[in-house]
Amino acid sequence: MRQYALKRIALIIPTVLLVTIIVFTVMRLLPGDPALVILSEGDASFTQEELEDLRRQLGTDRPIVVQYVDWIGGLVQGDLGTSIWRSGQPVSKLVGDRIFRTLELAVLAILIAVLFAVPLGVISAIKPDSVIDYFSRVIALVGISIPTFFAGLLVVLVLSRGFGWLPPLGYEDLWDNPWKNLQQMFLPALALGFYDMAFIARVTRSSMMEIIREDYMRTARAKGLGERIVLVRHGLKNAVLPILTISGWQFGRLFGGTVIIESIFKVPGIGTLLIETVFQRDFPTIQAIIIVIAVSIVIINLLVDLLYGLLDPRIRYA
Amino acid sequence: MKPSILGRPFLRTLPLIAGAAALMVGIACGGAETPAAPAAPAQPAATQAPAVAQPTNTPIPEAMAATARPTNTPAPTATPRVVATPTPSAGATYGGTLRMSAYADTKDWDPLGSSSLSSVISYSQLYNQIVQYDTVDTNAITGDLAASWDVSPDGLTYTFHLRDDMQWTDGTEITSADIISTHSRYANPCNSTGRSGLWRNYTVKMEVADKDGGNCAPTNQDAVLRAIDDKTVEFNLQFASGAFIKFLAIDYAKVLPGHLLDADPNCAVRDAANPCALNLGENIIEMGTTSGPYVLEEYQVGDFYYVNKNPDYFKDGRPYVDRIEHTIFTGQAKDTLIANFEAGRLDMANGGFTNLSPTQYFDLEKSTNGEYVAHPIAAGTNWGLMLNVKKPQFESHLVRQAINLAVDRQEIDERVFDNSGGSYCPLMGLAHANEVCTEWPGIRSKDSAGGQEDLAEAKRLMAEAGVADGFEVQYTVRQVGNYPDQCQVVKQQLQDALGISGDIETLPSAAGYAKYGTARAEGSSGDWEISCQGEGMVVFDADAVYGGVYLKGGTRNYTDWSNDSVVDWFERQKVELDADARREINKEAELWLHSFEDNHWVTLQLGQLFWLVHQDVKGFTAPSTVQYQFKHEDLWLDR
Numbered sequence: 001m002r003q004y005a006l007k008r009i010a011l012i013i014p015t016v017l018l019v020t021i022i023v024f025t026v027m028r029l030l031p032g033d034p035a036l037v038i039l040s041e042g043d044a045s046f047t048q049e050e051l052e053d054l055r056r057q058l059g060t061d062r063p064i065v066v067q068y069v070d071w072i073g074g075l076v077q078g079d080l081g082t083s084i085w086r087s088g089q090p091v092s093k094l095v096g097d098r099i100f101r102t103l104e105l106a107v108l109a110i111l112i113a114v115l116f117a118v119p120l121g122v123i124s125a126i127k128p129d130s131v132i133d134y135f136s137r138v139i140a141l142v143g144i145s146i147p148t149f150f151a152g153l154l155v156v157l158v159l160s161r162g163f164g165w166l167p168p169l170g171y172e173d174l175w176d177n178p179w180k181n182l183q184q185m186f187l188p189a190l191a192l193g194f195y196d197m198a199f200i201a202r203v204t205r206s207s208m209m210e211i212i213r214e215d216y217m218r219t220a221r222a223k224g225l226g227e228r229i230v231l232v233r234h235g236l237k238n239a240v241l242p243i244l245t246i247s248g249w250q251f252g253r254l255f256g257g258t259v260i261i262e263s264i265f266k267v268p269g270i271g272t273l274l275i276e277t278v279f280q281r282d283f284p285t286i287q288a289i290i291i292v293i294a295v296s297i298v299i300i301n302l303l304v305d306l307l308y309g310l311l312d313p314r315i316r317y318a
Numbered sequence: 319m320k321p322s323i324l325g326r327p328f329l330r331t332l333p334l335i336a337g338a339a340a341l342m343v344g345i346a347c348g349g350a351e352t353p354a355a356p357a358a359p360a361q362p363a364a365t366q367a368p369a370v371a372q373p374t375n376t377p378i379p380e381a382m383a384a385t386a387r388p389t390n391t392p393a394p395t396a397t398p399r400v401v402a403t404p405t406p407s408a409g410a411t412y413g414g415t416l417r418m419s420a421y422a423d424t425k426d427w428d429p430l431g432s433s434s435l436s437s438v439i440s441y442s443q444l445y446n447q448i449v450q451y452d453t454v455d456t457n458a459i460t461g462d463l464a465a466s467w468d469v470s471p472d473g474l475t476y477t478f479h480l481r482d483d484m485q486w487t488d489g490t491e492i493t494s495a496d497i498i499s500t501h502s503r504y505a506n507p508c509n510s511t512g513r514s515g516l517w518r519n520y521t522v523k524m525e526v527a528d529k530d531g532g533n534c535a536p537t538n539q540d541a542v543l544r545a546i547d548d549k550t551v552e553f554n555l556q557f558a559s560g561a562f563i564k565f566l567a568i569d570y571a572k573v574l575p576g577h578l579l580d581a582d583p584n585c586a587v588r589d590a591a592n593p594c595a596l597n598l599g600e601n602i603i604e605m606g607t608t609s610g611p612y613v614l615e616e617y618q619v620g621d622f623y624y625v626n627k628n629p630d631y632f633k634d635g636r637p638y639v640d641r642i643e644h645t646i647f648t649g650q651a652k653d654t655l656i657a658n659f660e661a662g663r664l665d666m667a668n669g670g671f672t673n674l675s676p677t678q679y680f681d682l683e684k685s686t687n688g689e690y691v692a693h694p695i696a697a698g699t700n701w702g703l704m705l706n707v708k709k710p711q712f713e714s715h716l717v718r719q720a721i722n723l724a725v726d727r728q729e730i731d732e733r734v735f736d737n738s739g740g741s742y743c744p745l746m747g748l749a750h751a752n753e754v755c756t757e758w759p760g761i762r763s764k765d766s767a768g769g770q771e772d773l774a775e776a777k778r779l780m781a782e783a784g785v786a787d788g789f790e791v792q793y794t795v796r797q798v799g800n801y802p803d804q805c806q807v808v809k810q811q812l813q814d815a816l817g818i819s820g821d822i823e824t825l826p827s828a829a830g831y832a833k834y835g836t837a838r839a840e841g842s843s844g845d846w847e848i849s850c851q852g853e854g855m856v857v858f859d860a861d862a863v864y865g866g867v868y869l870k871g872g873t874r875n876y877t878d879w880s881n882d883s884v885v886d887w888f889e890r891q892k893v894e895l896d897a898d899a900r901r902e903i904n905k906e907a908e909l910w911l912h913s914f915e916d917n918h919w920v921t922l923q924l925g926q927l928f929w930l931v932h933q934d935v936k937g938f939t940a941p942s943t944v945q946y947q948f949k950h951e952d953l954w955l956d957r
Contacts, residue, residue, distance in 0.1 A: 048840070160657040265651075279829030
């Protein structure tokens with residue numbers, strides 16, 4: 001197990017390195033020049049000379065490899081650089097707490113998704129073609145079909161405007177006021193996790209349907225075990241691996257969804273910051289946000305992989 | 319035997335799941351509670367009861383009732399104007415937190431060159447002007463830092479006498495030096511005019527050592543403005559004009575701490591690459607030097623900013639509320655904004671511009687049983703179609719003329735503005751009356767015989783320009799208000815009528831401004847081609863329309879389009895004190911602008927805007943334009 005864990009952890013380094021290269025290169029390939037964006041602010045005219053001067057100041061006139069080495073050098077020392085858009089503010093200050101709010105939102109979304117999806121999928125599997133099964137399948141189909149931003153709008157229109165369930169304005173930190181924080185995060189997390197709930201419910205259903213027909217399930221029942229123990233200890237435990245895999249994958253997708261969901265629900269995470277910085281061509285901030293997200297996803301997937309090892313001894317010893 | 323789960327022991331786990339789900343629903347429902355109204359300390363401070371800013375419970379007028387009223391620039395008064403120190407409103411209570419919505423993030427925290435409404439609504443609470451618009455008689459000008467002022471008999475010199483008891487929040491006294499430091503920046507020709515420098519069109523022109531060589535040191539500063547003593551400042555005009563003080567009174571013309579401006583080498587001249595430290599909200603918090611009724615406590619880019627009462631504010635008894643929480647609701651969060659108003663989570667929108675349509679304002683009034691009132695602003699926004707004349711598609715004036723003829727303004731008004739348009743005239747009803755303009759080619763209804771002729775003429779002009787089948791064009795639009803909707807309708811109209819087709823690119827507010835600005839660069843045509851934009855009326859005066867749209871450097875003239883005839887009309891009318899004569903000059907200009915012999919701005923309409931305010935918010939009276947009344951020192955909560 002230890003060797004397995006170490007191997008997986010070691011894989012993080014080349015993965016993150018590859019991400020930095022891709023992110024850095026893609027950002028430079030995008031059309032748009034941060035110097036031009038900065039000089040275009042306000043109503044003043046500017047000359048080509050001023051434009052070139054600013055490029056020199058920002059360092060964007062240097063070869064891309066030099067820029068990359070410079071950036072990665074700072075990164076390994078924990079320096080995320082300074083923002084171009086926010087006049088030299090440290091990127092770490094801009095991204096700071098926001099990233100944790102977004103992470104919280106994503107974690108909450110996946111928790112809600114799993115909490116609703118697993119029971120729905122299990123019941124649907126053991127009562128095929130029942131009313132609950134049809135209901136579950138319809139919900140799953142709807143959830144998979146609608147994009148995240150639309151789910152967000154539906155939540156606002158139905159739950160907030162229809163029923164008056166509305167998160168309090170502003171933002172309370174989870175550690176300062178957990179109850180208010182959860183109130184603020186629940187609806188956005190629900191909207192964000194809707195797709196994943198549907199997807200996980202479908203996976204759970206099909207996974208459970210296969211497992212309940214397995215010989216060992218019949219054996220367990222024949223031994224006189226109670227139905228709950230049969231389903232949870234023997235059924236669900238074996239069905240959970242694909243669910244875990246899907247949840248790990250979905251976590252990455254959730255980060256993409258947070259951008260729009262945060263705008264709709266006024267969650268002060270990285271979403272609004274990312275939108276602005278992309279349009280402002282604030283390379284250092286965009287790169288920092290993407291790297292932090294990428295590292296988070298890599299870590300989550302590592303945890304998922306390690307959980308595999310705990311849940312399935314065959315993986316542990318492979 | 320088929321395993322049966324329901325009704326079996328497994329069900330025992332369901333309550334746990336149901337409990338968890340109920341907890342979550344509980345969390346959601348918990349959020350539905352209306353937060354307790356902030357306790358207002360019972361400290362009615364009113365000892366005198368002057369004209370009280372009572373809650374305006376104005377019934378909603380017919381949309382057209384607030385049609386733009388042409389006004390004329392009054393001749394300057396040659397008598398001293400003494401301003402009484404404001405006294406607290408009778409019955410006003412102190413305390414509480416006001417919760418406001420903002421329609422977009424702040425672009426600038428430094429008013430220099432600032433021309434975005436989303437910015438002024440944030441920094442206005444932090445600083446003062448020399449003079450301001452009265453919050454009760456919202457067309458009248460009253461003192462802010464100035465206790466009084468007088469105008470010389472020839473109308474060419476304004477002398478402002480400052481109050482004695484004013485200080486910055488860092489304890490430094492507010493003196494004439496602060497005004498000189500701040501307003502010489504606004505007057506400096508090296509700096510863009512923005513809206514903070516619109517008054518400089520009337521004062522003696524500031525000369526600098528060598529503008530082209532980058533030496534922006536003023537050479538005649540004293541001739542423009544000078545400090546007579548620590549508490550007296552003088553501004554010298556080129557000609558007698560009542561418009562000068564109107565522009566000086568708008569919320570953009572803030573006085574900043576001179577000692578900080580002078581200490582920062584980046585502040586004197588606007589430099590986008592090295593902006594003045596005061597252009598960042600975060601720095602303002604750190605420096606802690608403001609003068610206004612509120613102090614910035616926290617700012618989170620794109621999300622919110624919170625301000626707290628300035629306990630040492632120099633106006634006795636002001637402000638009333640302890641705190642204002644501003645939450646930014648962009649277009650994407652429009653439904654969340656409505657839901658928050660419906661749930662009573664917001665007390666008011668900060669300003670007459672939100673991302674709501676007129677109908678949505680009225681619906682909110684109805685759905686909340688009148689708890690919120692949509693206060694109309696007489697002179698809202700000059701909505702227009704902005705053509706990048708530096709691009710080959712719009713180089714020919716024939717194409718621009720064709721577009722002006724083909725656009726169906728009535729349909730746009732109906733589909734986008736809920737028929738709330740005030741005037742379709744290029745000078746917003748300040749020259750010809752709307753009834754006259756609506757008979758003009760291009761403006762008249764497309765359902766009329768004349769309208770059909772206009773469409774035929776537009777096609778002919780396109781053919782004459784060599785683009786009979788139209789062309790491809792890129793629409794660029796900021797994702798705020800109903801700009802995207804406007805562009806959607808216009809795009810369809812131009813496609814149907816002239817074969818001009820294309821995609822619409824939507825951008826966040828600040829990014830959109832930046833993109834428009836790319837067309838200002840010398841030798842560059844910019845990164846955009848056509849856009850739906852608006853120029854919120856600064857003051858309801860023809861000068862503001864010219865200055866915003868038709869003069870080089872205008873806030874919405876991103877291609878720096880210019881025409882000598884227009885400059886001439888502007889110069890002639892701005893010094894004309896006879897109202898009728900001035901109107902005649904403007905009529906001449908308006909006819910020419912509408913002919914599109916050469917123009918870059920297709921006027922769509924003078925749009926109606928509203929301030930949405932809860933009945934519990936007292937001390938509010940709607941201003942007559944969209945660009946002022948954001949200090950909020952007279953607002954109080956009756957709950």
